[in-house]
Amino acid sequence: MAEHTGRGRTAIVIGGGLAGMLAVTALRGHVETITVVERDRYPADRTFRKGVPQARHLHLLLSGGQRAVDRLLPGTVAALTAAGARRLYLPRDLLTRTPTGWQRRFDERRHPTLSVTRPVLDAVVRERVLRGDAGPATRVEVLEATEAVGLAGDARRVTGVKVRSRDGDRSAGTARVLPADLVVDASGRGSRTPRWCAELGGRAPQEETVDSGLAYATRMYRPLDQDGAPEVGVNVPGWPECPRGAAYVPVEGGNWLLTLSGVRGHHPPTDETEFAAFSATIGDPYVHELLARAEPVSPVHGFRDTCNRRRHYERPGAIPDGLLVLGDATCTFNPVYGQGMSVAALGALAVRDTLDAAGGLGPGVLARAQRAIGRAAEPAWMTAVGADRPYVGGAATTAGLGERLTTWYLGRLAARAAIDRVVGAAFRDVFCLTAPPSRLMTPHVLLRTVLLPRRPGLPHPPAAVEAA
Ligand SMILES: Cc1cc2nc3c(=O)[nH]c(=O)nc-3n(C[C@H](O)[C@H](O)[C@H](O)COP(=O)(O)OP(=O)(O)OC[C@H]3O[C@@H](n4cnc5c(N)ncnc54)[C@H](O)[C@@H]3O)c2cc1C
Structure with a gap:
């Protein structure tokens, strides 16, 4: 492991997931060293890992996210397609049932959506970032099986990250400090930055939540006969009068992912028999009928924390200097709108554009970059929260x-x-x-x-x- 002196331009990125990798790309050329602290060990193949539990579920990368990823890391969309990602043009290739009937299939071809399992998506991006073919040379190292457990510094300025090894060696359990000029929290929806800032004597950021109470359950299928498989994906989202939904999409390797969803009182079951039965209770029988021509090839996995949650780090005084917060660590969305990864990419791009425009990390630049991250999340936040409002009960919001x-x-x-x-x-x-x-x-x-x-x-x- 490298010696960290705290001098020069040293950055630490907490979390080596999608936002973390894109943060590396955004910082390249602006710092001398980037250390990624990742609590998992990356699997040797492109398979699931525990640190990204939502990776079992259907993930679509919207066209806005693809553009941002390709601007940060040119050629990534082509690499994803080469890895088997399926390109679904909207609305042509995703049959969608709305509350008033099925959507017409205009051959518009302006919005290609990528459908691929999340472990493959993350691995393709990670391999490209760590191979360093995306920009000027900055030394990048990844500390796997290392967990961030706190921040160093004070309420005014973050000066490093407290980390602990998760390997079973002698150092496991003992926290040490890695000094840094800049820390990026990209640790996802479980981010502990609000608590860590409070421990430094600062304030927790203002937080907004809008929770539709939606839960997901997902299973992978394989068509019994590839000729009998539907040629396109199917989306039957729930609506207030029928708050159960399904999305059935092709992914790499000839497999299909079926995600069932439902709001409070309508959560999809994770029991295998009940799961298939639930698919018959959504707003249209089409998806259930398709399942008769496919066999399940995975267990059913559930997911419940789907709340829209926004932490306003972009507001004045909300964050100590030396710290940036990106991706789900700052804003999560109801996943039915498929926006989270795209917003993480747009946020990382906003950071890069801010640093490029300022000519580097001068005074006030990080605050500007955090405001740019906030602006990048705003459109998705407005649409998700606007659409979810009918499902939110009580006086919580x-x-x-x-x-x-x-x-x-x-x-x-x-x-x-x-x-x-x-x-x-x-x-x-x-x-x-x-x-x-x-x-x-x-x-x-x-x-x-x-x-x-x-x-x-x-x-x-x-x-x-x-x-x-
Ligand atoms: C059920 C579900 C379905 C979704 N579907 C879609 C979709 O269709 N389209 C879409 O765009 N988005 C979707 N999303 C959102 C998407 O999953 C997130 O927006 C995206 O993963 C955010 O990336 P991230 O890097 O911020 O967080 P993550 O991908 O969660 O990565 C966080 C990383 O930080 C690491 N980490 C965490 N804590 C620490 C720590 N203390 N120290 C070190 N490392 C740490 C983790 O191991 C992980 O590697 C969905 C979300 C859910 C829940």
């Missing part, structure tokens, strides 16, 4: 007039988007994170959404593709 209007408008717009090319294109631009939410308020989208009569979607999953 109070929606203001603006947010109630957003919810009403989004509901109407989503229904129109299922059948209308113009509104649909705007809807996808925003939900795929390639355009700001203001795109939903342009005059022609607004007028079509508010004035045109509500019409049902298609009665059956559409077989035919319609020209864009």
